[in-house]
Amino acid sequence: MKLFIDSGNIKDIETLAALGIIDGVTTNPSLLAKEPGDYRDNLKRICQIVKGPVSGEVTATDFAGMLQQGHDVAKIDAHMVVKVPLTREGIKACKALSGEGIRVNVTLCFSAAQALLAAKAGASYISPFVGRLDDIATNGMGLIREIVDIYDNYDFKTEVLVASCRHPIHVVESARMGADVATCPPAVIDQMFNHPLTNIGLEKFLKDWEKSQAVKA
Ligand code: G3P
Numbered sequence: 001m002k003l004f005i006d007s008g009n010i011k012d013i014e015t016l017a018a019l020g021i022i023d024g025v026t027t028n029p030s031l032l033a034k035e036p037g038d039y040r041d042n043l044k045r046i047c048q049i050v051k052g053p054v055s056g057e058v059t060a061t062d063f064a065g066m067l068q069q070g071h072d073v074a075k076i077d078a079h080m081v082v083k084v085p086l087t088r089e090g091i092k093a094c095k096a097l098s099g100e101g102i103r104v105n106v107t108l109c110f111s112a113a114q115a116l117l118a119a120k121a122g123a124s125y126i127s128p129f130v131g132r133l134d135d136i137a138t139n140g141m142g143l144i145r146e147i148v149d150i151y152d153n154y155d156f157k158t159e160v161l162v163a164s165c166r167h168p169i170h171v172v173e174s175a176r177m178g179a180d181v182a183t184c185p186p187a188v189i190d191q192m193f194n195h196p197l198t199n200i201g202l203e204k205f206l207k208d209w210e211k212s213q214a215v216k217a
Contacts, residue, residue, distance in 0.1 A: 001175045004053075004183035006163065008032040010045055012186040017049050024052035026127070026163065026183040028083070028107070029059055040076055047077035055105045055125075057083035058093070066093035074102045081105045081124060086114045091121045098122035105161065112146040119156040125181070131164035140164070141173045148178050168192045 002023035005016055008031040016022050025046050032039045043056050056076065058069040070082040070093060081103040084090040094104045098121065105125035106118035110133060118126045128147060130140025147160050159180035165171055168191050171182045184192075 001179065002181040003171075003189070004161070004181055005050075005189065006031070006165070006183040006185050008035045008039075008042060008046070009186070010035070010042060010049070013046055013049055016186055016189055022050055022052070024054060024181070024183075025050050026055040026083070026105070026161070028055075028057050032056075040072075043073075043076050043080065047079040050079070052079060053081045053103065053125075054079050055081045055083040055107075057085075057107065061085075061087070061089060063089045063092050063096075066090065067096060070097045070102060070104075083107050083127075086110075086118060091117050094118065094121040094123050098124070107163070110143070112143060112150055115143075115147040115158075115160075116150060119151060119154075119158040123158045125159050125161040127161045127163040127183075129164035130162055130170055131166040133164075134166070141170065141177070144174060144177050144179055152178075 003021060004024040004026050005013055005022055006026045007013060008027045013025060035042055043054060047054050056073040058066045060066045060069050066084055066089060073082045074080050082097055083105045084093050085108045086106050094106055097104050103124040105127055106123040107127040109115050109126050109128045115126045128143050133140035133143060144162055151158060161181040161183060162174040162179045163183050165182055165184045165188055167188060174182045
């Protein structure tokens with residue numbers, strides 16, 4: 001399964017990319033709005049750091065505006081993926097941009113019916129938001145199960161990109177269900193490393209080693 005960073009922060013992306021386990025990046029207008037500088041320059045820099053798919057979202061809500069912004073986003077770098085919302089206009093834009101060979105990530109997906117529409121429009125990625133469903137007492141991971149089943153039944157090429165991941169269990173469950181990608185905020189990727197027994201075990205190994213060296217000295 002691929003692991004993407006859900007962030008627009010260059011420093012965080014540089015730090016995590018250096019670990020060698022990051023496959024791509026997703027951004028959204030809220031994430032990019034937090035960062036200083038021009039968003040195009042920031043996206044270009046992110047593409048240079050990660051050298052994998054980087055999603056940049058349109059802010060237009062009409063078909064013509066989405067196409068225009070989609071073309072602008074795609075021109076930033078060959079790694080760019082155009083993100084469009086799951087609306088009627090967004091699905092139309094997805095079909096048109098995908099037809100031109102531009103990769104599209106359809107975002108703000110909250111139902112299997114919506115995911116089916118995105119696959120039919122030729123989306124490269126569908127982004128179901130699991131955390132935001134959990135927030136309203138609906139089973140976010142249940143939606144991933146449904147989408148993976150539907151896409152498998154018809155061999156749709158659209159990749160299931162699990163978004164709005166709030167903790168490592170979302171990532172582990174995504175992997176168990178066969179989702180293609182999980183995109184996580186930097187804090188969640190950090191949490192994936194942590195286990196108290198790893199720390200306790202390492203401390204003991206190092207102490208035992210030091211003791212043995214002291215005896216030999
Ligand atoms: O980029 C979309 C998604 O991952 C947003 O997550 O935490 O704002 O629901 P969140």
